[in-house]
Amino acid sequence: MKKEKLRYIILVQLFISAFCSGGTYAWSVLSRGLQDFHGWSISDVTFGYSLMCIVLAFIGIFSGRFLDKFGPKYLMLFAGLLFGGGWFLVSQATTLWQFWLYFGLISGAGDGLLYNTVITTAIRWFPEKRGLISGIMVGSAGLAPLVISPLADFLVSSYSVNGAFKFFGAVFFIVVASGVFIAKNPPLNWKPEGYLEPVTTGRVIKSSKEIGPGGMMKDIKFYLLWLAFFAGCNSGLLLISNGAQLGIDLAGLTSAVAASFVGILAVFNFVGRMGVGALGDKIGRIKCLYIVFITTAVLMLFFGKANTYLTYLIISGLIGVCFGGLMANFPVITGEVFGVKYQGSNYGIMFTAYGIAAFTGPMVGAWFRETTGSWNGAFIFAACLAIVSLVLIHFVRVNLEKTSKSEAASA
Numbered sequence: 456m457k458k459e460k461l462r463y464i465i466l467v468q469l470f471i472s473a474f475c476s477g478g479t480y481a482w483s484v485l486s487r488g489l490q491d492f493h494g495w496s497i498s499d500v501t502f503g504y505s506l507m508c509i510v511l512a513f514i515g516i517f518s519g520r521f522l523d524k525f526g527p528k529y530l531m532l533f534a535g536l537l538f539g540g541g542w543f544l545v546s547q548a549t550t551l552w553q554f555w556l557y558f559g560l561i562s563g564a565g566d567g568l569l570y571n572t573v574i575t576t577a578i579r580w581f582p583e584k585r586g587l588i589s590g591i592m593v594g595s596a597g598l599a600p601l602v603i604s605p606l607a608d609f610l611v612s613s614y615s616v617n618g619a620f621k622f623f624g625a626v627f628f629i630v631v632a633s634g635v636f637i638a639k640n641p642p643l644n645w646k647p648e649g650y651l652e653p654v655t656t657g658r659v660i661k662s663s664k665e666i667g668p669g670g671m672m673k674d675i676k677f678y679l680l681w682l683a684f685f686a687g688c689n690s691g692l693l694l695i696s697n698g699a700q701l702g703i704d705l706a707g708l709t710s711a712v713a714a715s716f717v718g719i720l721a722v723f724n725f726v727g728r729m730g731v732g733a734l735g736d737k738i739g740r741i742k743c744l745y746i747v748f749i750t751t752a753v754l755m756l757f758f759g760k761a762n763t764y765l766t767y768l769i770i771s772g773l774i775g776v777c778f779g780g781l782m783a784n785f786p787v788i789t790g791e792v793f794g795v796k797y798q799g800s801n802y803g804i805m806f807t808a809y810g811i812a813a814f815t816g817p818m819v820g821a822w823f824r825e826t827t828g829s830w831n832g833a834f835i836f837a838a839c840l841a842i843v844s845l846v847l848i849h850f851v852r853v854n855l856e857k858t859s860k861s862e863a864a865s866a
């Protein structure tokens with residue numbers, strides 16, 4: 456089969472696998488089911504989610520190195536075993552430590568192997584559409600709650616939360632593990648017919664060098680990007696992990712309506728990942744992130760006023776768009792700044808910022824909710840971090856421009 460056709464078949468399998476990975480974005484629906492069934496507190500259950508995200512991010516470091524060296528084939532099989540198996544085992548948990556082990560460690564490890572693999576592999580097959588393809592892949596994960604949230608709400612109410620975890624665990628394993636038959640890397644230096652690498656311009660500011668993990672971690676731009684990624688993720692992760700409860704507390708939504716809003720939020724998230732990812736191709740990643748961080752800061756400051764269905768939908772939806780845009784642009788900007796040769800390894804390291812933010816954002820939100828009875832402190836916290844991200848990404852731009860001028864002068 457010609458490579459031009461094969462890459463679209465691979466893209467479909469990766470897209471569906473990324474969709475399964477996005478099951479974690481429906482967490483706020485399943486979280487309430489676990490609280491009601493086991494009598495666990497919101498902080499106890501949220502810790503399991505945060506632990507999963509941290510493990511996901513740090514396992515991504517190793518998955519990136521394995522992917523760069525061996526390709527995605529068997530990585531998809533192993534990811535399916537861990538990710539689907541972890542969800543299934545949650546149905547057998549009777550204590551918190553078992554839940555944290557099954558969902559936080561085992562499922563998180565599988566998700567870490569999966570997430571980096573599907574994004575990096577897809578981008579490698581479509582070098583002419585990196586921003587769009589990155590947006591499609593992370594958008595698939597972001598779109599998952601549109602289906603999984605109402606389905607999870609139905610399974611929890613009709614059967615039990617354990618039945619929901621059994622069902623999703625089995626489905627996730629079958630879908631992801633099927634990648635062993637389909638997923639593969641393109642040949643080294645392969646390009647689609649007629650494709651030419653873009654030159655460095657005012658829109659695309661990047662280094663001409665291919666820098667590996669060791670060199671990247673000696674570069675100040677890595678730390679600026681990592682901190683900007685970490686600070687910027689807090690708003691979206693605060694909303695995703697507590698979306699159903701936020702809808703109930705702020706806008707007075709019923710449990711069923713709150714679950715449907717989680718699905719609607721997924722649509723906004725998907726739009727952000729696709730639309731803002733493509734926008735980054737047109738105006739550049741840095742300018743795109745300026746828009747994302749400014750908008751996020753303003754929205755978080757007004758989130759506490761979202762006390763009707765419409766205002767909650769608008770504000771939470773726009774935060775979802777911004778978070779989606781952030782997630783779509785960071786894999787690409789990592790490749791633009793440090794090269795694509797080691798992108799699997801490099802983005803695996805960069806993605807640890809998401810893992811740390813998955814602890815701070817949700818847990819700070821849960822802490823304010825339990826200690827003050829209000830989410831307002833968490834909203835202010837997230838808004839301040841978005842402003843910090845704006846400043847940091849500007850410093851990245853300044854540094855890149857200096858590097859570009861220096862390379863041009865020495866050429």
